[in-house]
Every structure is written in structure tokens, then in C-alpha cells.
Amino acid sequence: MRPDVAWMEVHTENYMGGGTPLRYLDAIRRDHPISLHGVGLSLGSAQGLDPAHLERIRVVAERVEPGLMSEHIAWSVVGGTYLADLLPLPMTEESLAVVCRHVDQVQTCMKRRILVENPSTYLRFRHSTIPEWEFMAAVALRTGCGILCDVNNIYVSAHNHGWDASAYLAGLPPAAIGEIHLAGHSVRPLPDGGTVRIDDHGSKVIGEVWALYREALARFGPLPTLIEWDTDVPPLEVLLGEAEFAGALLVRAEQEARGADAA
């Protein structure tokens, strides 16, 4: 079965070898544009990017010729250890300089613009001085990269840190937004009696996140939107139902954008 979707996104790290996975990717690429979404480059590493990993990404990109390429405003490597998660950065001028240097390096290596995604975070550092949305905007402004706006991540982080999700959206530069992510998340109790929301891509997008998505579309215009669902993967029709719902909201946003242009 060939699902009726406009494009597909894969994790770059799953296609760094040869054999069957690459054959499947080639087959998908024959029918659909592909977005390469990396999870392991660690743009926020104080000790620099791993040149071998950057080269592996370059090789995948050369083969796939992706429509979009993205990574995260996060880090996962220190002292030659990969910590297998998108870890939060202290929001400081030093982190901003490190991330911008690495985004420059990646865009030079790939000879193209990349998108950087806002992460879901579960803790904050006491020495952070820059609001995350300003950090995102500054990276885009200084490097010319785009932003992959993960609406679920904004919702999750806003809950976890007591931010205003709408104010976060309003702080992002509309012209820089190149893609939107949506996903489900879970809620876990904390020892202090509160709750923390965890971005686990294992359920349907909740109503509040759909509402925030509408807000994002109104602010940024219609944009390629991906449903991330990679744990407890449901029957395909459930996933396609989510994509269809996002598609309907996108069509409406397009009509509204045209209406606004005509007015």
C-alpha cells in the first residue's frame, strides 16, 4: 500500500550503513520527497562536532537529496560519549555561540540551509539567561538557518517550565519557520506532587496541541507538517488519520492566507 502523503521524514542515523534499510529508503525516495531528520549530531557540544558523524550525514544526504534537513537545539555528546538523548543546553551566550558555529559548519558541509528544532526539555539550568524562543530566533538570525517548530515540544516545555506557549510562538520569527512537528506525549507524576510532560511520540496529538498548531498556522502560514509517532506505533490508518486531520487544518490555513491576501 502506498499511503497518500506528500512527503516522508526519516531519522538520518537509521540509514548510515548499506543493505536492506537503504534499499527501502531508495524505494520511498522514488515516490516521495524525503526529509532527513538527524538526532545525533549534537549541535550544542562544547567540544565540537564529530567529523565522522558529519561525514556520515553528508553521505546519506548525497544519496537521498532531501527536500528538508534538520537537527536539534540540544546536545548529546561529551568526552567522546554519546548520551542517546536530546539533552537541554544552558541558555547562555556561550551556548548560543557554540550552536551558531556548528550550524555554520553543517550548512557549509552540506552546501544547504538546514532547519533546527526546538527541543522538549525536562529541566533548566540556573545559569540560563536567554529565553528559549529568543535563543531559537537568534540562531536563525545569525546563521540563516530555518526553524523546525515542534508545536508539541513547545506545549511540553511550557508545561514543564511554566512558560506561556502562545508567547513562545509569538517569539519565533515567522519567516524562518520551515517545518512543523506534531506528536503525542505522556504525563508522569513527580515526587514533589507536580507532573512532567514527556515527549515520547507514542500516542495521538492532544486537543491542546492541535489548538496550538492552529495558532502556529495562523502566525506562520501553511507549512509542511509531520506527525511523529515512533513508539507504540499504531495501525497505519490511525497514523494516517492524524496526518489527514493536520492536512485539513493546513488546507484551511491556506484558504485563510489566500483570503487575507485578497483582502
Added chain:
Amino acid sequence: MPTLLETQRAMRASLVDGDDRKAAALLADDVGAARLNIYRNTFVTGVTKALRLTYPAIHRLVGADFFEAAAARFIARHPPRTAYLDQYGADFPDFLRNFQPAASLAYLADVARLEWAVSRAIHAADAEPLDLARLAALSPQDQARVCFVPHPANGLLCADHPADTIWRGVLNGDDAALAGVDLGAGPVRLLVERRATGVEVSRLDEAAWCFTVALCDGWSVEEALAGAAGASVAPLLTEHLAAGRFIDFHLAQRKP
């Protein structure tokens, strides 16, 4: 103010070594140190899953609880170095060999070595098989000097226990095959390769295995044949070539 590197080292100590002291001191006042557990769990769970995908037969042999406990110890000692997790876990067989709680399962490390070779075969880079016309174009003297480059998916291993029978039996849930395993039957010599239909594991006899190891290690055809000391291995060379187990060659220097 702590530097970015200091912050990242503190997080590494928390996630890998379970030492939260430095990281907890860096958190904002309203952020409880319990939130570090979220990242530690994701790290350990994610890397354990990568190990389980590479070592499915070990996982079934020892059970989920034992596997997770062994993996946690292994991960703390050998954390991954890059995000390319398909390449993670090369040290797991050696770790299991010396892992005291598994000491009664003498064959475990051999099965793990086989699974590592299978994983390498699955993920190895693609490579075109050697064009046999290039060999045919050589003079017989030059053909003897050919040193092959093996396909990156090839793996060769010699195991003290019948790792292949155990591996197949476990993954197929074939209790009869497992009941028939003779752990004392002597070593098995295995060739692991990637075919169009998937990864295959086959047994070689001692002469064939030594000859194949010599060729894959870059010995010339002449040297490898000499090393085989009269065993009939020439048909095996033909089979290797037909199966695409070599991707290139160069010619050994002429002896002075």
C-alpha cells in the same frame, strides 16, 4: 558561571556514572534533581534497546531481566561513542565472557560474537562484487599474485561451541534443535555474509576456513594455496568469487 563543557561533564556523570551531585547543583531552584532520572532512564533504555536489537538471541537466552541488568553494567563501562548505534556493542561479547553471573553459560560469548558478526553483515556498506572479467584478463602468473579485498559484510569466526546451531534454534524457537546441541562437539568455523535474501551463516571445515581467512586477510592466492598445504580448496575460491565475497584486488609485489 559554569562553562558549557563543565555543564555537559556534570550531566555525563549523572547519566553514565549515576553521580548527580554536580548536575543537581546546576539546576534552577524550582527544578528537582529527580528530573535527572528522566534523562538517565532515556539514556539507559535507548542504549539497551540498541543492544537488544543487535543481540536478540542473547536476550532470549538469558531473559529480559538478566539482559537489562547485564546491559546496564555494560553501558556504564562501555557507553556508546557516536549516535550511529548500529555500530554499538562490539565489546559486548568480551564483556559477557567475563560477566560472573553468566559464568555457567560458557557458550554465551560465542553466540554473542556470532550476533555481532551478523549485525555487522546487516549494516555494512554496500559494495559491488568484483568483476570477474578483470581477473580473467590477467596472465596466470599475475592471477597467482592476486590479493583480494573482502566484501565489508563478510565475517569469519571460530567458536569453541556450536554458536550457529544455538543462535538459529533460539531465534526460531526450535526446542528440538536446541535439545540436540552437543556443547562438547568441538569448535565450529563460520562464514557470515550478506546475500540478496538476507544474512547467511555457514560452516566451513578447518582447511576451507584457514584458506578463506588467509584470502580475506590479504594473502595472495599463491600464498593462501601454499598455506592450505595440499587441501582441495581451489573449488572454494571459485565459490567465493561466484558469491561476490570479494570486491577488489591488487597484485602482490614480485618476490626478488
